[in-house]
Structures are given as C-alpha cells and as structure tokens.
Amino acid sequence: MRRIAAERLQEFLLKDGTILLNVAAVGSSLNDPEIQWLLSMIYPPQK
Amino acid sequence: MAFKHDLPSPKITFFGVESIDNAEVNFLDLNMGVDDKHNFFKTYDLVHCAQVFEHIFDIKNALINLITLCKSNGLISISVPASCRAHGSPEYFSAGYEPAAIANLARIFGMSVELQVKFGSPRSYLYEHMIRRWPDKKEYENPILRMTAGRKGKTRSVLRWLKYLPGRFAAQMVSGVILDNSEFATQTLVILRKPGKFDVHLDVNNLNRKSSL
Numbered sequence: 001m002r003r004i005a006a007e008r009l010q011e012f013l014l015k016d017g018t019i020l021l022n023v024a025a026v027g028s029s030l031n032d033p034e035i036q037w038l039l040s041m042i043y044p045p046q047k
Numbered sequence: 048m049a050f051k052h053d054l055p056s057p058k059i060t061f062f063g064v065e066s067i068d069n070a071e072v073n074f075l076d077l078n079m080g081v082d083d084k085h086n087f088f089k090t091y092d093l094v095h096c097a098q099v100f101e102h103i104f105d106i107k108n109a110l111i112n113l114i115t116l117c118k119s120n121g122l123i124s125i126s127v128p129a130s131c132r133a134h135g136s137p138e139y140f141s142a143g144y145e146p147a148a149i150a151n152l153a154r155i156f157g158m159s160v161e162l163q164v165k166f167g168s169p170r171s172y173l174y175e176h177m178i179r180r181w182p183d184k185k186e187y188e189n190p191i192l193r194m195t196a197g198r199k200g201k202t203r204s205v206l207r208w209l210k211y212l213p214g215r216f217a218a219q220m221v222s223g224v225i226l227d228n229s230e231f232a233t234q235t236l237v238i239l240r241k242p243g244k245f246d247v248h249l250d251v252n253n254l255n256r257k258s259s260l
Contacts, residue, residue, distance in 0.1 A: 005236045019058060020095070022097065038097075042059065
C-alpha cells in the first residue's frame with residue numbers, strides 16, 4: 001500500500017526539483033517500500 | 048541508518064523524528080517549530096511526508112512546518128495510514144486520517160489541494176488489522192505461497208510462515224484489488240500546492256492566521 005502511495009506521487013515529481021523527505025523513524029525508513037520506490041523513481045537504475 | 052551522505056544526491060534531504068545516537072542524522076520533529084537550530088536554511092520544491100502523521104500529536108503545527116519548508120508553487124505530499132494498528136517507535140498517536148481531514152486543514156492555511164485520496168482493499172485491511180503484518184508486494188499478491196527469506200535462517204522463515212498461515216489463508220480468500228475511496232482503505236495520500244503568492248503568515252508559536260486570504 002505504501003508503494004502505491006509513491007506510485008501516485010510519481011506524476012507530481014519534478015525533474016530537477018529539490019526534495020525534502022520527512023519520515024518517522026530515520027533509522028529504518030530507508031528500507032520502507034514507499035521510500036525505496038520513491039528513490040527508484042527519482043534515481044532510475046542505470047542500465 | 049540514514050545519513051546525509053548516504054543519499055545518492057544532494058537533491059534529496061532526508062529528515063526524521065526518531066533520535067538516534069549518531070549526531071549526523073537529520074532530526075526533525077514536526078510537533079515543534081522549524082527554526083535555525085534544525086539547520087533549515089532552505090525551502091524545497093517537494094516536501095514529502097511519509098507515514099509520519101500518525102506519530103504526530105499536533106498535526107496543525109506539523110502542517111505549518113511543512114508549508115514553511117515548501118517553496119512557493121512547490122508541492123507538499125502527505126502519505127499516512129487511513130486506518131492502522133498501533134505501532135512502534137516513534138510514539139504512536141493516531142489510528143489514521145481521512146484525506147478530507149488533512150485537505151480541509153490545509154485549505155484553511157491557504158493551500159490548494161491537487162489530490163486527496165484514500166485507497167486499499169479487503170486484503171490490505173485484513174493484513175493491517177488481523178494479521179498485523181505489512182506484506183511485501185509478492186506476499187500481498189500471493190499470501191499463502193510467499194515465504195519471506197529471513198536473515199535468521201530458513202528454519203526461522205518456515206516458523207514465521209506457519210505462524211501467520213491462518214491469517215494468510217484468510218487474506219487469500221478476500222479481494223486484493225486496490226480501490227480508491229474503498230471502505231477498506233488503509234492509506235491516505237494528500238498532495239497540496241503552495242500558492243505562488245502566499246500572503247498568509249503562519250507562525251508556529253501563534254497558530255492563528257495573521258491575515259486573511
């Protein structure tokens with residue numbers, strides 16, 4: 001469900017904008033699917 | 048553990064509530080005012096607040112802080128459970144928010160609402176409230192067969208799989224189709240835009256609007 005939230009946000013992402021990501025638990029949130037998905041959209045994997 | 052220099056580019060700044068030992072972690076408590084002490088010398092094009100509001104006791108103040116951190120014409124997105132179980136650190140304060148609760152509050156502060164939606168499925172609701180697990184994508188799509196590989200070995204993984212098996216059977220039986228504004232919604236997403244001409248002065252220490260739109 002969290003990944004879906006990030007997908008919905010995709011159309012609003014700016015190409016060159018600055019982003020502040022506010023999360024609850026700094027220690028663990030980088031592994032959250034929403035954040036992972038968001039990061040993968042902002043920084044697509046290099047082919 | 049997330050540190051400033053772990054991020055792939057300075058384009059993203061990563062802040063959170065949880066205070067842990069390492070001083071390099073960016074700390075932000077939305078209940079408090081945002082000021083120079085927190086090293087917020089800039090504003091951002093997009094402020095994404097991910098699964099934080101249920102850990103906030105003062106969402107009015109939190110929203111003002113997010114608005115303060117957003118550039119004019121910038122976006123604020125808030126994802127939060129629409130319905131959730133009590134869960135751990137940092138402190139838990141809310142069982143979830145309807146999109147309108149956040150959107151209406153944001154409108155009072157002069158924001159325009161680009162999107163307000165909640166979504167979910169009977170399966171997501173069951174996972175949240177009965178099985179009490181957040182499944183990964185593969186488990187969500189196939190609750191019975193998916194076995195998550197644990198770091199503590201295969202035996203542990205099998206035991207965990209057995210532990211949740213009755214719930215997984217139940218999850219397999221109900222629809223996993225995710226619908227907008229479903230009565231089984233478990234997630235809320237609200238996207239706001241800060242107007243270009245933002246003439247409302249928001250003061251964290253005095254939560255009343257100082258001028259009218």
